[in-house]
Amino acid sequence: MVEKHGLRERKKQRTRQALIEAAVRLFEDKGYDHVTVAEIADAAEVSPRTFFLHFQAKEDVLLANADVRVDLALQAIAERRAGERLPEVLVRAMDQMIANTWDSDLPSGLAALRARLAASVPALQARLLQRYLTAQTELAQALQRAFPDRLDTITASALVGAMVGAVSASALTALQRGDGPDEVRNAMRQAMALVAQSVS
Amino acid sequence: MVEKHGLRERKKQRTRQALIEAAVRLFEDKGYDHVTVAEIADAAEVSPRTFFLHFQAKEDVLLANADVRVDLALQAIAERRAGERLPEVLVRAMDQMIANTWDSDLPSGLAALRARLAASVPALQARLLQRYLTAQTELAQALQRAFPDRLDTITASALVGAMVGAVSASALTALQRGDGPDEVRNAMRQAMALVAQSVS
DNA sequence: ATGTATTAATTCATACTATGCATCAATTCG
């Protein structure tokens, strides 16, 4: 999961990071729709073609580190602790993702920007939801592996779908009525608890 | 909710329908990515520009009648029957949507095509999920209106998010393992029951 | 019935996303 080679890989990550930072700055400055990929590349001092070498689409530059969070949750499920029951594992997995968001993207302002844009830019919202869905599939499989005799495939995906659906819906609702970070987090917790009790 | 004017509106709906049918036929024939908007317009004997007059994007031609289903669900919630409790109303609303899909899009083959493509074409999947989300917002508001003293805004959106998330995740899982229509519907019911019991 | 207002559809132009392909230049490795 770490770097394979030295200099070459480091340079690659540096341009990647430059692209992300340029994009964030420009998005905050001019708004998502008024920034073109060409501008981002220009600000990061690379060719426009290079942008698509690092990101599949314009939207992905804002979802760059989402995979890390999914991995955390998967790990949380795989490392099921002794005596831990289904709802506890699920809640802990979600908590991992939320916690990572809060202390890695919140200080940089990336979380706020992403939240704001996800609520206002349809293309980004769609892409984010799609990411959630693919993450759900992985989470459901991991959960089924952790509770093989309790969960069938459908129940596992339904459960994870309910959890992710509830948490993201409540978060979005909180965001859209102008709640701050703490209130958003509370809304997410509330949603988690609601779903968790359905399997208690 | 019905037609306002006569001939003009009828003609408009006719070209709209022609676009949908042309698109479905071409998608089935050549695959989603290998069909351009220009081809669809051509097959429907209209200008390419006209396509975007009826649909916001290429993907939307396959999600044309989704709004009708949402309206059905909203109606189901608004017409809360005497003595009906929260889970019953929610289940009935979801059932309305599912039933409508089954007896309006299933015979025409549209449901199957959409299901197949939603599972394989990222752009379409993303768009579909986004539609679900906006529908969720409306459903949550309606639900809160129906149970004003029982539900706060966050709980309402969490509940609807859980329901929609669970149902769509289980449906997609069933689809992806090759289940037929009946098995998919059973998966959806199972997911509904799971979430419904969390508020019983 | 006639003139006026709407509006669906067309035409033309254009911005932008995204991808393919050939090439260059730097780094890794034998």
Next chain:
DNA sequence: CGAATTGATGCATAGTATGAATTAATACAT
């Protein structure tokens, strides 16, 4: 040091989506 790998670039192009101006058919008021 020489060869292979690979990140970055330049060029070309398909395709989505939108804006603006125009046309022609429908709707409506008198």
